Amino acid sequence: MRLLRSVLRQLHRPLNTWTSTQFLRGIPKRRSYATSISAAELEFGQPVHETHPHILKPGEITPGITAQEYADRRAKLAFSLPEGAVAVLPSAEVKYRSGAVFYPFRQESNFLYLTGFSEPQSLAVIRKTGPSLGDYTFHLFCRPKDAFAEQWSGPWSGLRAAEDVFNADSTGDIADISTLLPPLLRDASRIYADVPLHTQDASSPSSSPSTSLTSVLRSLQTRISAVPLAPQINPLRAIKSPAEIAVMRHAGRVSGRALTSAMRRAWTSEKDLDAYLSYAFTQDGLSGPAYVPVVAGGSRGRMIHYTQNTALLREGETVLVDAGGEYGWYITDITRVWPVGGKFGAAQRDLYSAVLRVQRMSVALCRASSGLSLDEIHRAAERALQEELEKLGFEFGWKTDVIGMLFPHHVGHYVGLDVHDVPGYPRSMPLRAGHCVTIEPGVYVPDDERFPKHFRGLAVRIEDSVCVNDDGPVVLTPEAVKEVEDIEALR
Ligand code: GLY
Ligand code: MN
Ligand code: MN
Numbered sequence: 001m002r003l004l005r006s007v008l009r010q011l012h013r014p015l016n017t018w019t020s021t022q023f024l025r026g027i028p029k030r031r032s033y034a035t036s037i038s039a040a041e042l043e044f045g046q047p048v049h050e051t052h053p054h055i056l057k058p059g060e061i062t063p064g065i066t067a068q069e070y071a072d073r074r075a076k077l078a079f080s081l082p083e084g085a086v087a088v089l090p091s092a093e094v095k096y097r098s099g100a101v102f103y104p105f106r107q108e109s110n111f112l113y114l115t116g117f118s119e120p121q122s123l124a125v126i127r128k129t130g131p132s133l134g135d136y137t138f139h140l141f142c143r144p145k146d147a148f149a150e151q152w153s154g155p156w157s158g159l160r161a162a163e164d165v166f167n168a169d170s171t172g173d174i175a176d177i178s179t180l181l182p183p184l185l186r187d188a189s190r191i192y193a194d195v196p197l198h199t200q201d202a203s204s205p206s207s208s209p210s211t212s213l214t215s216v217l218r219s220l221q222t223r224i225s226a227v228p229l230a231p232q233i234n235p236l237r238a239i240k241s242p243a244e245i246a247v248m249r250h251a252g253r254v255s256g257r258a259l260t261s262a263m264r265r266a267w268t269s270e271k272d273l274d275a276y277l278s279y280a281f282t283q284d285g286l287s288g289p290a291y292v293p294v295v296a297g298g299s300r301g302r303m304i305h306y307t308q309n310t311a312l313l314r315e316g317e318t319v320l321v322d323a324g325g326e327y328g329w330y331i332t333d334i335t336r337v338w339p340v341g342g343k344f345g346a347a348q349r350d351l352y353s354a355v356l357r358v359q360r361m362s363v364a365l366c367r368a369s370s371g372l373s374l375d376e377i378h379r380a381a382e383r384a385l386q387e388e389l390e391k392l393g394f395e396f397g398w399k400t401d402v403i404g405m406l407f408p409h410h411v412g413h414y415v416g417l418d419v420h421d422v423p424g425y426p427r428s429m430p431l432r433a434g435h436c437v438t439i440e441p442g443v444y445v446p447d448d449e450r451f452p453k454h455f456r457g458l459a460v461r462i463e464d465s466v467c468v469n470d471d472g473p474v475v476l477t478p479e480a481v482k483e484v485e486d487i488e489a490l491r
Pocket of ligand 1: 291323413
């Protein structure tokens with residue numbers, strides 16, 4: 001480690017294997033060095049191609065997403081901002097589960113979208129420097145290499161990688177942020193940042209970088225006020241690039257196969273099924289479950305966010321599984337319901353088939369040419385579901401909102417880096433090519449004598465992740481079978 005530290009201090013030539021991520025925007029970085037070292041001999045705070053060629057192709061910063069695409073995202077953001085604007089993004093911080101036990105680190109989604117840099121204690125600054133696309137500078141402040149600290153924490157990437165791998169125009173030690181940031185903000189016409197400028201207690205003992213950022217921004221506030229950044233990034237994040245769609249398709253393909261292979265087997269406990277899927281979501285490059293899965297036997301499926309997953313599964317019941325994997329930080333979101341014993345009972349089959357028809361109809365509306373929004377597809381799904389349920393003997397003539405009771409959630413949401421992606425981006429937007437959404441109608445029948453007896457206690461939700469195209473949907477998760485005959489044929 002001591003050696004590593006001195007090597008890093010004395011590097012004298014560009015790390016020539018890093019060049020795949022350099023020379024973006026036609027500006028080669030120039031340094032004068034006298035010795036060379038392979039990047040594969042160094043360690044970074046996240047996989048890079050040189051150390052993890054089994055995970056990343058040359059030029060990629062995260063799986064499937066190149067350094068060029070990250071630079072294009074920053075360029076598009078800067079282009080969308082007013083002249084002289086500066087965007088400031090603090091990273092996420094490590095969160096603690098209990099005492100010294102921490103959760104796996106997950107980067108803040110907008111920071112991740114614009115940098116691909118997956119470390120806490122970091123700050124990204126994007127300054128618009130002119131009117132054209134590409135007129136911006138990118139500054140990435142993070143922890144410098146520190147052999148002693150990294151012996152405890154595992155490796156982090158350091159300042160040199162901020163420039164040479166993550167393509168920052170300048171970098172600096174995050175510990176010095178209170179002196180490094182003000183010069184970047186001094187001439188800003190407007191500062192965009194999603195930090196709690198007015199709410200944080202100034203006497204807070206915390207010295208985390210986001211706290212220092214808050215105090216630095218606060219000190220500038222008398223002449224400059226920060227405005228929310230997320231509304232500027234959301235329209236960019238909402239429309240997925242071909243590379244993002246390919247990444248999400250891979251997440252969907254592997255996750256869908258995992259669900260189908262789970263359906264082939266006879267499970268006796270929710271826990272075993274949960275564990276099987278969680279492992280399956282680490283295969284073929286996936287990094288694990290994208291969210292805490294729902295594995296709910298029988299009437300527990302009526303609890304939308306049932307995640308205890310500790311009960312036994314019983315022959316004669318169905319199991320509802322809402323689970324998906326993550327690939328390169330992009331998620332997939334799938335729900336399937338199947339009979340524990342392999343064959344649907346008559347009522348289970350009727351209710352399942354009704355929801356499946358509504359789901360297929362709703363998926364078909366996911367095309368730009370329909371001009372519909374998710375909200376409008378939701379209303380169409382509600383109407384179709386009510387018609388289906390009336391045919392099965394459900395009555396809707398009461399004063400209460402019966403369909404709202406049976407189908408209490410929205411038909412879908414955007415998906416991407418987050419499960420409920422681009423928070424704050426409205427579902428009233430007409431769908432456009434590149435929007436990625438879920439379609440997930442469900443019916444949860446209360447144990448209430450106003451509903452036909454044989455359906456009481458049943459729960460069905462069928463969910464696919466879908467990419468919107470001009471003329472039709474591209475289902476990202478078709479490998480998870482959903483036709484009654486196909487499910488039953490698996491046993
Ligand atoms: N898995 C969460 C959801 O379906 O919204
Ligand atoms: Mn969902
Ligand atoms: Mn889901």
